Ligand code: ADP
């Protein structure tokens with residue numbers, strides 16, 4: 001081994017670049033952050049070949065003085081930090097003074113900048129970390145940074161770059177994220193001749209969401225305007241500012257994404273990836289959407305910079321909270337409270353693409369429902385439901401539609417008689433017979449929008465296939481899945497009782513003996529106390545045998561063993577990381593599922609009334625503990641449309 005020596009700056013910068021500059025999007029990120037820190041109100045990004053050939057950022061920020069323009073490329077040169085104490089309260093996006101030297105060491109970079117207070121600007125040219133030129137130049141105020149041929153001198157890194165399209169996707173996502181975080185600024189992103197993003201300044205986050213995602217998404221979101229909570233503690237600590245704020249948008253439970261790509265988390269205006277916040281978000285949706293599905297979320301958490309350490313990783317995408325448990329619970333509760341407040345209905349869009357296949361014989365139909373109950377619930381594909389706005393081919397206007405295939409996941413009215421509504425001959429026919437219809441009752445056409453608050457006023461009319469309760473409401477026809485509705489009712493009841501430490505228990509006349517495998521035995525010992533809390537009374541009976549003497553009240557005797565095994569299995573799958581709260585929820589979900597009324601069960605009218613009233617009283621009447629929808633609504637408005645009354 002040779003002698004130790006200090007690396008030259010050129011080498012050190014290239015090493016640092018390995019962490020800071022992973023791909024073209026990381027360059028965009030650093031430069032964007034610099035423009036924002038410079039107070040720019042307009043930022044334009046130009047790219048070529050997915051950012052590999054060219055990335056240019058033009059801003060109207062404060063610009064740099066001539067001396068600073070060169071200093072900026074020195075390692076650890078920053079205008080944002082002067083003292084180690086300030087590391088504890090960073091209010092800017094950048095602070096490490098690493099980005100510019102790192103980027104310049106792995107590309108051909110040009111900086112053109114002029115500070116507002118200077119009359120001439122500065123042009124600096126650097127390639128592979130070597131300064132080639134530094135001249136005065138006549139420039140507009142602000143900064144333009146052009147990065148060409150990224151990784152031209154790091155072939156190993158270049159090889160790892162993905163396709164142009166992939167790199168461009170990363171850049172686009174990044175620009176989109178930042179445009180959402182700063183609605184008061186104008187952003188523009190171009191790739192060669194294409195305009196990919198162009199947004200003008202707006203005052204409300206809502207307007208920016210609208211600009212970026214379009215109008216349709218608004219119906220699927222609930223807004224969190226300003227949830228806040230103050231951290232209180234006994235010990236008198238230094239920091240006076242301990243209030244945490246959360247705002248943004250989260251999706252209604254019927255929106256289910258198959259990955260995390262639609263989750264945008266910002267802490268003090270910085271885009272981050274954080275497991276704690278991610279967990280808080282999933283906890284807010286626990287038992288509202290399937291465990292394998294993800295919501296859409298655009299969340300801004302703001303707190304005093306002293307509460308969060310952003311100096312965790314060179315790319316600054318990870319943070320550490322000083323009071324992590326507090327932050328977690330605050331975020332989870334704020335989201336959940338909003339979801340409870342809005343009680344969004346999980347109805348399937350009426351205009352979803354209907355499947356036009358032949359009907360099934362009834363026995364097959366019920367079999368399908370039965371199969372479905374035991375099939376693993378797959379997350380709904382995040383598909384857009386196109387409106388049936390294509391005019392149908394001309395034909396006899398009131399032709400009967402072929403029967404629709406029943407698909408329980410897409411429980412669909414299959415746009416009832418779509419053809420006539422768009423056919424001019426029918427419109428004429430309608431005009432010809434106006435009066436026999438009679439006037440519409442007032443207020444019938446206005447649709448208050450789906451809300452489960454209306455559940456308590458529903459009037460049950462009967463059952464469909466002994467499985468679904470049909471009910472009339474002021475706003476239309478409702479269809480409620482009796483099994484999942486009951487599941488939700490029982491689930492919340494069990495959780496409530498557990499929280500109060502008063503579960504209802506049934507004593508078994510003869511203890512039930514259950515043999516466990518070794519892993520099950522381990523799981524059992526771990527969660528024995530939880531099992532007792534949920535109503536089981538269990539005693540060891542030999543090395544791997546349990547004697548079950550009591551069980552939760554709602555579970556039928558035949559199901560006790562199954563519930564117990566299911567709980568052990570879930571606990572095992574979730575590994576040891578699952579918190580006891582998660583375990584409790586899973587236990588309650590298992591019990592509720594096994595104890596709930598099955599489909600294919602006739603119900604008396606008073607039982608249906610009871611069910612609707614109980615469902616209305618639950619916290620989340622829209623989805624079952626596994627995330628399936630409970631109620632569907634056929635709005636009066638759509639019924640009227642179907643009959644050509646409006
Ligand atoms: P950091 O952002 O961590 O300070 P950088 O290497 O990203 O480090 O930037 C170094 C310095 O260059 C910044 O502190 C800032 O003073 C200056 N700078 C970079 N980009 C701009 C810009 N677009 N406008 C004005 N000043 C800039």
Ligand code: MG
Nearest residue numbers: 030034094099
């Ligand atoms: Mg920076």
